[in-house]
Amino acid sequence: MSNFLTASIGRKFIMSISGLFLMMFICVHLGVNLLLLFDDSGELFNLGANFMATNPLIKVMEPVLGLGFVVHIIWSFLISLQNYKARPVGYDKSNAAYSSTWASRNMLVLGALVLVFLVMHIIQFFIPVKTGGLEATMIDGVEMHNTYALVAGLFKSSVLYCILYIIGGALLGFHLGHGFWSAFQTIGMSNQYWLKRLQCIGKIFAIVVAVGFAIIPLYFLIKF
Amino acid sequence: MENTINLTLKVWRQNGPKDKGRFETYKVENISTDSSFLEMMDILNEQLIKENKEPVAFDHDCREGICGMCSLYINGRPHGPDDDVTTCQLHMRKFKDGETVTIEPWRAAAFPVIKDLMVDRTAFDKIIAAGGYVSVSTGGVPDANAIPIPKVDADEAMDAASCIGCGACVAACKNSSAMLFVSAKVSQLALLPQGRVEAKARAKAMIAKMDELGFGGCTNTGACEVECPKGVSITNIARLNRQYLAARFSE
Numbered sequence: 001m002s003n004f005l006t007a008s009i010g011r012k013f014i015m016s017i018s019g020l021f022l023m024m025f026i027c028v029h030l031g032v033n034l035l036l037l038f039d040d041s042g043e044l045f046n047l048g049a050n051f052m053a054t055n056p057l058i059k060v061m062e063p064v065l066g067l068g069f070v071v072h073i074i075w076s077f078l079i080s081l082q083n084y085k086a087r088p089v090g091y092d093k094s095n096a097a098y099s100s101t102w103a104s105r106n107m108l109v110l111g112a113l114v115l116v117f118l119v120m121h122i123i124q125f126f127i128p129v130k131t132g133g134l135e136a137t138m139i140d141g142v143e144m145h146n147t148y149a150l151v152a153g154l155f156k157s158s159v160l161y162c163i164l165y166i167i168g169g170a171l172l173g174f175h176l177g178h179g180f181w182s183a184f185q186t187i188g189m190s191n192q193y194w195l196k197r198l199q200c201i202g203k204i205f206a207i208v209v210a211v212g213f214a215i216i217p218l219y220f221l222i223k224f
Numbered sequence: 225m226e227n228t229i230n231l232t233l234k235v236w237r238q239n240g241p242k243d244k245g246r247f248e249t250y251k252v253e254n255i256s257t258d259s260s261f262l263e264m265m266d267i268l269n270e271q272l273i274k275e276n277k278e279p280v281a282f283d284h285d286c287r288e289g290i291c292g293m294c295s296l297y298i299n300g301r302p303h304g305p306d307d308d309v310t311t312c313q314l315h316m317r318k319f320k321d322g323e324t325v326t327i328e329p330w331r332a333a334a335f336p337v338i339k340d341l342m343v344d345r346t347a348f349d350k351i352i353a354a355g356g357y358v359s360v361s362t363g364g365v366p367d368a369n370a371i372p373i374p375k376v377d378a379d380e381a382m383d384a385a386s387c388i389g390c391g392a393c394v395a396a397c398k399n400s401s402a403m404l405f406v407s408a409k410v411s412q413l414a415l416l417p418q419g420r421v422e423a424k425a426r427a428k429a430m431i432a433k434m435d436e437l438g439f440g441g442c443t444n445t446g447a448c449e450v451e452c453p454k455g456v457s458i459t460n461i462a463r464l465n466r467q468y469l470a471a472r473f474s475e
Contacts, residue, residue, distance in 0.1 A: 188466025
């Protein structure tokens, strides 16, 4: 196994596994976030957020998730550097759009933009939640953070942030539109039948994630 | 009813591997739309020879689309603007009168330019030599029907075997990856019982050689499959990934 992590397929394997892991996180994250839409008093979302914050399984997975992000990001740069070196002289005229999609050729760019969004997102929500300072609320006799006030407050007060979060959802959607089936192809779970199926499922997944995340700021933008 | 067209050619000229290279512009006139792209190149070269200029060096051999020798990155696409053909099978009817045609060599670190539009593709031979074969014990020829092979497997192996090793996949790939070539060469053997014996060692050896020679990795853009003159499928790449990972994990 000595040079597995530097072999081309080995590196891609790392990207694939970390990517699939991050996709599972995105599903959970989206599921909890959508609670924002169904109860304007915030109780439902606060209960969901409190469940996530106090669940021992989530506590264990949190550092693993952080590691997943770090690995996925570092390896993306390693792979891109290796691939960049494989073509020292480029073409004068290239019609790449004929044979591949823009998203598939620019996963690093899309990923980097998602990373910029992620940093903003962590500063706005993750850090305030973790460092305290949030107002407390009582639901059914249990004291918990009023996370709803933090999220709803931001979206109600700033049109700019609403738009940035909608863009963030769209960027993630484009990234996943290629990333989903690509992850399965890389670990070899694809063949003449499943290739097309996975590409179709990937597109649906990407649209669900993009629309799902974008609809939340849109909801606050329109309703309030 | 023969039509003729006039073209402006923007051709990559490079005296040798160490030369920096540059584009030069030539005009060709009265090119029959029924001629092939390489015949047009021949006409250009005759013209250059008459003008006492150095003719353009380009690779070609069988000129019937099966040897894999011709290359050329024409107007931004390997083997030019037609689908599922090699440059020798590309016809001038695919071009418009007065058009400027840009002709470049394959671009990859693993395919250094020898001269003008010719590149050194021995990297592919080295990958094959690393494991793209079946070791056969000597003796009498086995009966053809001694090992039954399902039709589906035979067809898929044959499709993979249609790879002519031209390198269009490497030229089309933004990473100059040779994964479609290697996966076709692995698949044509891995799908058949005779090839399965050495499958694990083969996948490992050929990928190690591919990496060593400076080809990039696969990012699944799918450009190779679209530009492949033989339509070799990227599902072969999934099979190669599967075989390689299985081989590494069973170490």
